[in-house]
Amino acid sequence: xxxxxxxxxxxxxxxxxxxxxxxxxxxxxxxxxxxxxxxxxxxxxxxxxxxxxxxxxxxxxxxxxxxxxxxxxxxxxxxxxxxxxxxxxxxxxxxxxxxxxxxxxxxxxxxxxxxxxxxxxxxxxxxxxxxxxxxxxxxxxxxxxxxxxxxxxxxxxxxxxxxxxxxxxxxxxxxxxxxxxxxxxxxxxxxxxxxxxxxxxxxxxxxxxxxxxxxxxxxxxxxxxxxxxxxxxxxxxxxxxxxxxxxxxxxxxxxxxxxxxxxxxxxxxxxxxxxxxxxxxxxxxxxxxxxxxxxxxxxxxxxxxxxxx
Numbered sequence: 001x002x003x004x005x006x007x008x009x010x011x012x013x014x015x016x017x018x019x020x021x022x023x024x025x026x027x028x029x030x031x032x033x034x035x036x037x038x039x040x041x042x043x044x045x046x047x048x049x050x051x052x053x054x055x056x057x058x059x060x061x062x063x064x065x066x067x068x069x070x071x072x073x074x075x076x077x078x079x080x081x082x083x084x085x086x087x088x089x090x091x092x093x094x095x096x097x098x099x100x101x102x103x104x105x106x107x108x109x110x111x112x113x114x115x116x117x118x119x120x121x122x123x124x125x126x127x128x129x130x131x132x133x134x135x136x137x138x139x140x141x142x143x144x145x146x147x148x149x150x151x152x153x154x155x156x157x158x159x160x161x162x163x164x165x166x167x168x169x170x171x172x173x174x175x176x177x178x179x180x181x182x183x184x185x186x187x188x189x190x191x192x193x194x195x196x197x198x199x200x201x202x203x204x205x206x207x208x209x210x211x212x213x214x215x216x217x218x219x220x221x222x223x224x225x226x227x228x229x230x231x232x233x234x235x236x237x238x239x240x241x242x243x244x245x246x247x248x249x250x251x252x253x254x255x256x257x258x259x260x261x262x263x264x265x266x267x268x269x270x271x272x273x274x275x276x277x278x279x280x281x282x283x284x285x286x287x288x289x290x291x292x293x294x295x296x297x298x299x300x301x302x303x304x305x306x307x308x309x
Contacts, residue, residue, distance in 0.1 A: 001103055002096070010068070012103075015047040015061040023057025023209050027112035028200055029104075030062075032085050032119065032166070034069025034077075038183040039118030042196035057209045060108060068096060073186075075122050088169045105169065114147065114207055115170045115177035118196055121184025125293060127281035128247055129195055130155035130224065132179040134171045143176035149307040150206035151180055151199035154218040155280070157298065159226045178203075185284055206307070219306055224280065224298035231274055232281075233295045235260060239268045240286045241294060249279045257295045260288060273297050 002010045028046075030039025040063035047061045064070045066084045068077030076083050082097035090101030109115060121127050131151045133144040135158030144167075148156045161168040170177035180199055183192030202217070204210040235241075239260030245251060251273040260269040271294050281296035288294065 019055030020053040024113040025058040028116040029065040030118040031064035033075045035123040036120040037188040038192040123186035124285040126184040150202040221304040
């Protein structure tokens with residue numbers, strides 16, 4: 001897709017399985033951020049174990065879709081320090097992240113009938129396992145909720161069409177899309193890899209690409225809704241973060257979630273809950289810079305019934 005200054009090529013590793021019979025095309029990728037490994041590992045295992053004869057349709061898998069971030073094992077790319085999932089749909093001429101996003105849209109997304117964009121929480125964060133979907137009123141968004149249910153986490157996180165994120169760009173083009181958030185802390189825990197393996201296979205069953213029963217679906221789902229990331233608390237100052245809550249705790253608006261202290265132990269900032277809800281995500285690395293994410297409090301808006309179909 002491009003070359004480094006020394007002339008060596010910058011490449012994407014792409015796996016394609018064309019099934020033994022006709023059906024839809026599913027595009028699944030991981031590694032938009034270079035410190036997220038659970039999704040790429042699940043894709044690598046999936047592509048090496050599926051039998052093409054069992055598949056109805058075509059599966060396109062890109063384990064590490066952002067080579068610029070993979071090179072440094074960090075969230076942002078080495079060439080322009082850009083967060084790739086803020087550059088979609090990309091540009092013909094622009095930063096490296098612009099070019100890469102346009103390539104992803106042109107080469108993969110436009111060929112797909114469905115999209116799975118697998119994430120974890122990088123080096124510094126940990127979330128409760130959940131799946132993001134677009135809950136706007138259109139057919140692609142409605143089907144996105146069905147895909148989210150099929151993935152198999154009991155927490156489903158809906159929200160409006162945020163700009164420049166691949167999930168939203170897909171739905172805007174009429175392609176149902178979901179973003180699982182599984183794992184974090186820069187690790188590759190086996191349990192989180194297994195959630196993704198089951199999730200992708202379940203989605204393939206939901207859209208008719210695989211036969212057989214769903215694996216380990218919950219009996220019901222809890223629905224979380226957000227509005228343009230307002231539920232994420234960013235640190236106003238740097239410091240060492242002392243958490244007062246745990247993942248899954250119910251909290252009230254204004255409650256102290258954690259305190260940032262200096263090396264003498266003096267409190268520099270109290271991080272407060274932005275609303276009533278559940279601690280869906282939190283920073284687990286104490287070292288915190290000004291502007292870093294600290295906590296995500298999800299607002300519960302309802303429940304959904306067990307997946308049918």
